Amino acid sequence: MALRKPVLAGNWKMTKGPTETVGFFADFLNAWMPRDDRTVVFFPSDVSLAAALDATADRPDVLLGVQNVHWERSGAFTGETSVGMAADAGAKLVLVGHSERRHVFGETDGETAKKVRAVLDGGLIAVLCVGETIGERRAGDAEAVVRRQLAAVLPVVSAQEVERLVVAYEPVWAIGTGETASPADAGAMHRVCRDALAQAFGREAGDAVPVLYGGSVKPDNAAELLREPGVDGVLVGGASLDPAGFAAICGAAAG
Numbered sequence: 723m724a725l726r727k728p729v730l731a732g733n734w735k736m737t738k739g740p741t742e743t744v745g746f747f748a749d750f751l752n753a754w755m756p757r758d759d760r761t762v763v764f765f766p767s768d769v770s771l772a773a774a775l776d777a778t779a780d781r782p783d784v785l786l787g788v789q790n791v792h793w794e795r796s797g798a799f800t801g802e803t804s805v806g807m808a809a810d811a812g813a814k815l816v817l818v819g820h821s822e823r824r825h826v827f828g829e830t831d832g833e834t835a836k837k838v839r840a841v842l843d844g845g846l847i848a849v850l851c852v853g854e855t856i857g858e859r860r861a862g863d864a865e866a867v868v869r870r871q872l873a874a875v876l877p878v879v880s881a882q883e884v885e886r887l888v889v890a891y892e893p894v895w896a897i898g899t900g901e902t903a904s905p906a907d908a909g910a911m912h913r914v915c916r917d918a919l920a921q922a923f924g925r926e927a928g929d930a931v932p933v934l935y936g937g938s939v940k941p942d943n944a945a946e947l948l949r950e951p952g953v954d955g956v957l958v959g960g961a962s963l964d965p966a967g968f969a970a971i972c973g974a975a976a977g
């Protein structure tokens with residue numbers, strides 16, 4: 723799947739059960755008509771994935787994913803979901819290493835790498851999230867942190883699998899805070915990601931990996947972020963919960 727056309731992705735976090743999910747898609751699919759010059763993705767809660775799949779059954783242009791997986795195939799891991807189970811339930815993509823997984827649940831770089839490996843083994847697309855905290859940025863370590871997070875994972879991805887990798891640069895200080903990286907700062911960090919991808923996979927294969935920006939993207943700032951060279955799309959939390967607002971963000975991409 724060629725994903726390096728604008729990717730507009732909504733991460734619903736721990737919101738919207740099945741009933742709200744059905745209501746959301748009734749409104750969103752009215753407001754958003756299929757376009758083949760961009761890719762629209764939602765990451766609902768696992769318990770709402772079946773409802774989302776049903777609600778989008780006539781809209782193959784809308785892809786669905788899960789927000790987290792375990793790296794094991796099955797077993798005594800109460801509360802966890804395996805890649806195989808997510809795929810069976812209709813997920814095509816998996817978020818890995820979201821800042822809330824790293825900073826709220828203590829997920830390490832090593833665990834993030836194991837999850838990416840499991841996602842690729844299971845045939846799905848991994849959306850690898852990276853980004854620095856405010857302390858790391860103030861200390862001048864933003865680039866080093868993002869390089870470290872990428873270096874922990876890229877070696878487990880083979881050249882044949884790189885087409886199933888997406889990177890999302892999400893500065894932790896911008897997630898859910900209303901603060902957004904300036905387009906220039908986002909562009910600079912996207913170049914860091916792009917360089918790491920080129921080093922790992924070569925320029926051509928590295929260039930084919932979409933690099934998304936995430937962190938308080940809203941209908942009124944999406945267009946300028948998406949205009950920044952190297953920003954291939956956006957990963958949106960809060961503003962993806964509103965059907966009209968998210969449809970406006972999807973429409974903001976230049977295509």
Ligand code: PEP
Nearest residue numbers: 897898936937938959960
């Ligand atoms: C996110 O959850 O990945 C995110 C970027 O959230 P928000 O858009 O609310 O900052």
